[in-house]
Every structure is written in C-alpha cells, then in structure tokens.
Amino acid sequence: MRPRRIAADFQVVVRSYLRNPVALFFSLIFPIILIALFGLIFSGVGNSPVSVQVLNLDHNSAVSQEFLYDLNQTSVVKVQFVNWNETQFASLLGRNDDPIGLVIPDGFQANYTARTPVAVTVYTDPEDAADSGAVLGAVQGVSNYFNLNASGGSEIVTIEQKYVGSQVFSYIDYLIPGLIGFSILTSPMFSMVDVAASYRKEGIFRQLSLTPLTRAEWLTSHFLWYMGLTIVTAGIMIGAGLVLFGAHVNVTLGLIPFLIVGPLFFVSLGMLAGSVARTPESAALIGNIITFPMMFLSGTFFQVSDFPPALQSFAHILPLYYVIDGMNQVMLFSNTTRALTDLLIVLVGSIVVFLLAIRFFTWRDE
Amino acid sequence: MVDAIEVSHLVKRYGELAAVNDVSFSVRAGTVFSFLGPNGAGKTTTTEILEGLRRSTSGEVRALGLDPWTDATELHRRIGVIPQDFRFFEKITPREAVRYYGELFGTAPDPDRLLERVQLADKAGSRFDTLSGGQKQKLGLALALTNNPEVCFLDEPTTGLDPTARRAIWEVIRTLKSEGRTVFLTTHYLEEAELLADSVAIIHHGRIIAAGTPAEIIATHGRPEHLRFQAAPALADYLRPKLGLRVTAADGRVDVELSSKADALRVLAAVEASGLPWASFSTAQDTLEDVFVRLVGQMDEGTLKSEGAA
Numbered sequence: 001m002r003p004r005r006i007a008a009d010f011q012v013v014v015r016s017y018l019r020n021p022v023a024l025f026f027s028l029i030f031p032i033i034l035i036a037l038f039g040l041i042f043s044g045v046g047n048s049p050v051s052v053q054v055l056n057l058d059h060n061s062a063v064s065q066e067f068l069y070d071l072n073q074t075s076v077v078k079v080q081f082v083n084w085n086e087t088q089f090a091s092l093l094g095r096n097d098d099p100i101g102l103v104i105p106d107g108f109q110a111n112y113t114a115r116t117p118v119a120v121t122v123y124t125d126p127e128d129a130a131d132s133g134a135v136l137g138a139v140q141g142v143s144n145y146f147n148l149n150a151s152g153g154s155e156i157v158t159i160e161q162k163y164v165g166s167q168v169f170s171y172i173d174y175l176i177p178g179l180i181g182f183s184i185l186t187s188p189m190f191s192m193v194d195v196a197a198s199y200r201k202e203g204i205f206r207q208l209s210l211t212p213l214t215r216a217e218w219l220t221s222h223f224l225w226y227m228g229l230t231i232v233t234a235g236i237m238i239g240a241g242l243v244l245f246g247a248h249v250n251v252t253l254g255l256i257p258f259l260i261v262g263p264l265f266f267v268s269l270g271m272l273a274g275s276v277a278r279t280p281e282s283a284a285l286i287g288n289i290i291t292f293p294m295m296f297l298s299g300t301f302f303q304v305s306d307f308p309p310a311l312q313s314f315a316h317i318l319p320l321y322y323v324i325d326g327m328n329q330v331m332l333f334s335n336t337t338r339a340l341t342d343l344l345i346v347l348v349g350s351i352v353v354f355l356l357a358i359r360f361f362t363w364r365d366e
Numbered sequence: 367m368v369d370a371i372e373v374s375h376l377v378k379r380y381g382e383l384a385a386v387n388d389v390s391f392s393v394r395a396g397t398v399f400s401f402l403g404p405n406g407a408g409k410t411t412t413t414e415i416l417e418g419l420r421r422s423t424s425g426e427v428r429a430l431g432l433d434p435w436t437d438a439t440e441l442h443r444r445i446g447v448i449p450q451d452f453r454f455f456e457k458i459t460p461r462e463a464v465r466y467y468g469e470l471f472g473t474a475p476d477p478d479r480l481l482e483r484v485q486l487a488d489k490a491g492s493r494f495d496t497l498s499g500g501q502k503q504k505l506g507l508a509l510a511l512t513n514n515p516e517v518c519f520l521d522e523p524t525t526g527l528d529p530t531a532r533r534a535i536w537e538v539i540r541t542l543k544s545e546g547r548t549v550f551l552t553t554h555y556l557e558e559a560e561l562l563a564d565s566v567a568i569i570h571h572g573r574i575i576a577a578g579t580p581a582e583i584i585a586t587h588g589r590p591e592h593l594r595f596q597a598a599p600a601l602a603d604y605l606r607p608k609l610g611l612r613v614t615a616a617d618g619r620v621d622v623e624l625s626s627k628a629d630a631l632r633v634l635a636a637v638e639a640s641g642l643p644w645a646s647f648s649t650a651q652d653t654l655e656d657v658f659v660r661l662v663g664q665m666d667e668g669t670l671k672s673e674g675a676a
Binding site for chain 2: 020
C-alpha cells in the first residue's frame with residue numbers, strides 16, 4: 001500500500017465524480033429531498049392529542065365542566081364541543097373527520113352529587129384502534145379520579161412519568177440516523193457494483209493491472225471517496241433535519257467512526273458483489289438483492305423495534321442495522337456501550353468483506 | 367544481440383480447444399516485431415500471455431528474461447501496453463491521465479511533452495469521452511510510454527483510424543525503435559507490418575505458419591516477379607503454349623511469372639504478336655499481403671480437404 005498511488009487514484013475518482021453533474025446532484029440534493037419528504041409525511045405522528053367530539057347534555061354543569069377540563073388536561077384528548085341532536089350523534093360522528101365522541105348525560109352532576117351511578121358514553125372508531133384505546137383510557141382515568149374523590153378517598157398509587165433516555169424523540173429524530181444509514185448503504189453499493197462490472201467489461205481493470213497500482217490501493221481510494229461523501233451527506237442531512245424540523249439529535253464526534261466504518265463495509269461489499277457477477281446485468285441484480293432488504297428493514301425509515309418479532313430477528317442479521325443502531329445510540333440515547341458494540345460488529349464485518357473483495361476481485365484472467 | 371522475447375512450445379488451452387498450439391518465436395531487443403494472423407488465430411491470447419495478463423497452459427515464455435505470469439509486477443514496470451480499443455476514465459483529460467500514470471509508476475513525465483510526442487498536445491485538456499478514436503489510441507500510446515518501457519506491446523494500434531492518424535502512429539513506432547526500444551506490433555494491416563517490421567510471424571489456427579523478415583517470407587512463400595496485363599483470359603490461353611512460363615488470368619488481369627529479367631522482352635513480343643487487345647502492363651511482385659492471403663487460404667483449403675476426407 002503506497003499512499004502516493006492511493007492519492008493519485010483518489011484524485012481520479014474525485015474528478016470523475018465531480019465532473020458528473022447528475023451524480024453530484026443526487027449525492028448532495030437527494031439527502032435533503034429525503035429528509036424533507038419523509039419529515040413532512042411523518043412529522044406529528046403519535047404526538048398530537050386525539051380530537052373528541054363532546055356532546056354535553058348536562059347543561060354545562062360545574063361537575064361536567066370539571067370532568068371535561070380534566071380530560072383535556074391529560075393531553076391525550078382534545079375536547080371539541082358539538083351541538084348535535086342526541087339521536088343523530090352517532091351518524092353525524094360517523095361522517096366527521098375525527099369520528100370519536102363522548103356524551104355526558106343529562107343529570108350527570110345531580111347523580112354524581114347524590115352518589116348514584118351514572119354512565120358517560122364513549123363512541124370509538126373501529127378503524128382506529130390506537131386512538132380509540134387512548135381516548136377510552138383517558139376517560140377511564142378521569143372517571144376513576146372522580147370516583148375516588150366522591151368516596152372521599154385519596155390517591156395511594158400515583159404515577160410519575162419518565163422517558164427512556166433524557167427526552168422524548170419524534171419521528172424526525174429517528175429519521176436522521178436512519179437516512180444517514182440509507183445513504184451509507186446505497187451510494188457505495190449501487191456505484192461500486194456498477195464500477196466493478198463495467199470497468200472489467202471495458203478493460204479498464206486490465207489497463208490498471210499493467211500499472212503498479214494494487215487492488216487494495218484501488219479499493220482504498222474508492223473507500224476514501226465514499227467516506228468523504230458520507231460525511232458531507234450526513235452533515236447536510238443533520239443540518240436539514242435541525243433547520244427544517246427542529247430535530248433533537250446529538251451532533252458529536254462519536255458519529256464519525258460510523259461514517260468511516262459504514263462506507264468501508266459497503267464499498268467492499270459492492271466490490272465483492274460486482275466481482276462475483278459475470279456480466280453488468282447480473283451484477284446489478286446481485287446488488288439489488290443485497291441492497292433492497294437492507295434499505296427498508298435496517299431501521300432506515302421505520303424503527304426495527306416496531307417490527308414483528310420474526311422481522312426483528314431478520315433485521316439483526318443485516319449489517320446496516322448495526323450501523324444505524326449505533327448512530328441511534330450516539331445521536332439519541334447517548335448509550336456509549338451499545339454504540340461501541342455496534343461499531344465493533346461493523347468493523348469486524350468490514351475487514352472480512354474488504355479482504356474477501358480483494359480476494360475475489362481480479363484484474364487478470366487465468 | 368539479446369532476445370527481448372522468447373517463446374518456445376507455447377500452448378494455451380480452453381477446455382478442448384487449443385487457442386495457441388506449440389508456438390515458438392523470438393524477438394530481438396531493439397527491433398520491431400510484427401505478429402500477424404486472421405481474427406481468432408491466437409494473436410491476442412499469445413500477446414496477453416507475454417504481457418502477464420493470461421496464464422499459459424504449457425511451454426516456456428520469457429519477456430525481458432522474466433516469467434510474465436509470476437514476475438508480472440516487475441515486468442509491468444518495464445513494458446508498455448496499448449490494448450486494442452483503448453478505454454479510460456471518461457471524465458479525465460489526457461494531461462491528467464499522464465500525471466496519474468506518472469504517479470502510479472513513480473516516474474515524473476512532463477505531460478505536455480509526452481502528449482506532443484504522440485501528437486495529442488492540442489487535446490491535452492479535453493476529457494477522454496470527447497476524444498475521437500484516433501485520439502484515444504494516441505493517449506493509450508502516451509500512457510504506455512510514461513514508464514519509459516523497454517518493450518512496447520501495441521495491439522492493433524491503428525485499427526479503425528483514418529490514414530492521417532495511422533501515419534502519426536507509424537511515426538511514433540519508428541521513433542520508439544530509434545530510441546532502442548523493442549516494439550511488439552499486432553496488426554491486421556500487412557502493409558503496416560511490411561513498412562515497419564524488422565521481423566514478422568504469421569499465426570493461423572494457433573500455429574506459426576511463417577516467420578522471418580518480410581523479404582524472407584516473400585522470397586520463401588511468394589511467387590516470382592511477374593508481368594501484369596489488363597486483358598481478357600484469351601490472352602493467357604494464347605501465351606501459355608508459346609512461352610513455357612506460368613500464366614494466370616483473374617479479375618481482368620493476366621499475370622505472367624518471369625524466371626529471369628530477360629523473359630520480360632520475350633513476353634512483350636509474344637503479346638504484341640498475338641494481335642489480341644490489352645490495355646496496360648506493369649511489373650509486379652508479391653507483397654506480404656499476397657503471401658499472407660495465399661498461405662492462410664491454402665491452409666484453410668487443406669483443413670477443409672482433410673476434414674472432408676475424414
């Protein structure tokens with residue numbers, strides 16, 4: 001390995017890339033488009049309170065108002081008063097954009113004061129089990145509190161809410177490491193597979209084999225380029241996430257090892273896939289077979305912890321999972337031990353794949 | 367004088383097929399050697415074995431005293447190769463390409479001077495994908511020279527080039543020889559070989575069918591000098607019994623082979639006496655191309671006959 005030859009080849013790689021406007025556009029603008037697009041589609045999911053249409057038949061009595069006030073304070077429910085006719089409530093609710101409703105019956109205050117059982121009615125939406133469940137839970141909680149008060153008891157068990165880590169994360173916070181992982185995977189994989197197959201077909205490898213440049217040097221210069229590209233892309237993505245969506249991610253130097261080892265893994269894997277293929281067409285196919293499952297199942301757009309168990313186990317054999325998980329640990333959870341474990345897994349994998357790529361990628365024929 | 371290249375009993379098999387079958391020849395250092403043969407004859411395979419790009423099945427091969435396959439790294443520092451249909455990184459300019467090769471070889475060539483040598487100085491700053499076929503080939507030649515090679519392998523360097531570009535490449539080949547380098551030239555164009563080569567080998571169906579200087583090959587395998595008339599075959603029929611010389615008619619021409627210079631006058635007198643019409647006459651000698659076409663043709667006929675007999 002001679003630094004001088006690596007530097008010379010690196011220069012050729014950089015020039016080839018920078019003089020290709022389409023490639024440049026995709027590398028620099030694509031990350032922003034991805035962040036903006038997915039950020040807009042998914043922002044706010046799971047955060048906003050559920051709108052509940054409330055029909056108060058108890059003539060705005062003090063107790064009913066207190067009940068609804070407490071419900072609103074849960075931050076799970078957003079009370080919206082309606083003046084619908086009681087008999088048409090269900091059908092009007094069905095046509096509403098937020099088809100979850102609550103009816104406070106006439107005589108609610110009178111019954112409550114007299115300690116006579118009284119029922120509030122919750123209309124739930126079978127198509128939205130999550131929201132319906134959340135509203136039911138909130139109404140149940142407030143009712144329990146009122147029951148407790150009425151019987152003169154006091155709360156014995158209370159709940160103190162704490163978040164895992166130091167704060168609550170929104171989709172965009174997970175999206176940033178996910179999409180950095182996405183570009184660590186896709187940009188080297190797609191182009192290295194193509195380069196490996198087309199350079200062989202065009203005789204460029206043959207040409208290079210007649211020079212002192214070694215395969216390890218050639219692969220190293222390509223790795224250096226994709227590492228640089230990944231660091232720039234990650235910077236753009238983090239910047240876009242912070243500016244456009246106010247993301248909460250730690251921007252620390254701890255991210256850098258992943259931006260180095262990740263590209264090393266996928267540059268080598270792309271080269272390996274391109275080398276075992278006999279034609280550019282089959283190379284593209286092999287590349288896609290490797291890339292597509294990882295593109296969606298490694299925690300890029302969706303968190304792996306939301307997957308069904310079988311799919312989670314599958315995700316754990318994908319190398320990109322450890323890259324993204326490691327970045328999540330660094331950028332979100334500040335869990336250094338787990339980040340280091342992830343890094344070690346990717347590093348060992350990278351070295352193995354790099355050596356395999358050099359073994360299988362031959363300049364000349366037997 | 368030392369041999370730059372020695373090949374003895376070289377065999378390269380692909381399964382059952384012997385692409386190169388017991389080939390032996392040598393190339394003296396400082397000469398231009400031309401390797402000729404029809405497509406698929408085994409030229410490229412032999413050349414690639416010499417360049418260390420392909421492994422031989424058996425036989426002995428030495429280039430600059432080295433085994434091309436096992437000593438490839440050392441060999442590649444001392445040879446220059448332009449492959450057929452030279453390709454390079456599309457967005458890189460010739461000047462950058464020469465610098466790149468210079469860095470790889472650890473030599474520091476002056477890119478503009480080197481490009482001037484191959485007559486590409488005016489395109490030094492143009493990207494490879496904008497160059498014409500001839501200009502690309504010239505860049506290949508320039509890159510093959512960045513390491514100041516002792517042997518230059520040129521694989522059909524002028525195929526597909528216009529006459530001006532071909533002459534430019536010939537000029538470079540002559541210069542290479544004058545600098546004391548050995549040139550191993552593979553070509554389809556026999557006039558090119560005749561013009562440039564000190565020695566020639568013709569390969570066909572994986573075997574060498576003729577070798578030596580162009581003059582030796584013509585002397586051995588060519589027909590004697592002949593007089594050529596633009597005339598109908600009737601003239602040939604008239605001349606044959608009169609002269610006792612070999613007379614052939616083809617393509618509106620009648621050729622009379624001369625056994626000595628003095629025969630020429632006898633032939634002319636007989637033609638004049640025939641009273642048959644004829645347009646013009648000239649003397650002609652077989653070129654390397656005539657010999658090549660005849661040898662390859664004879665061999666293919668022989669193959670067909672033996673196949674028919676079997």
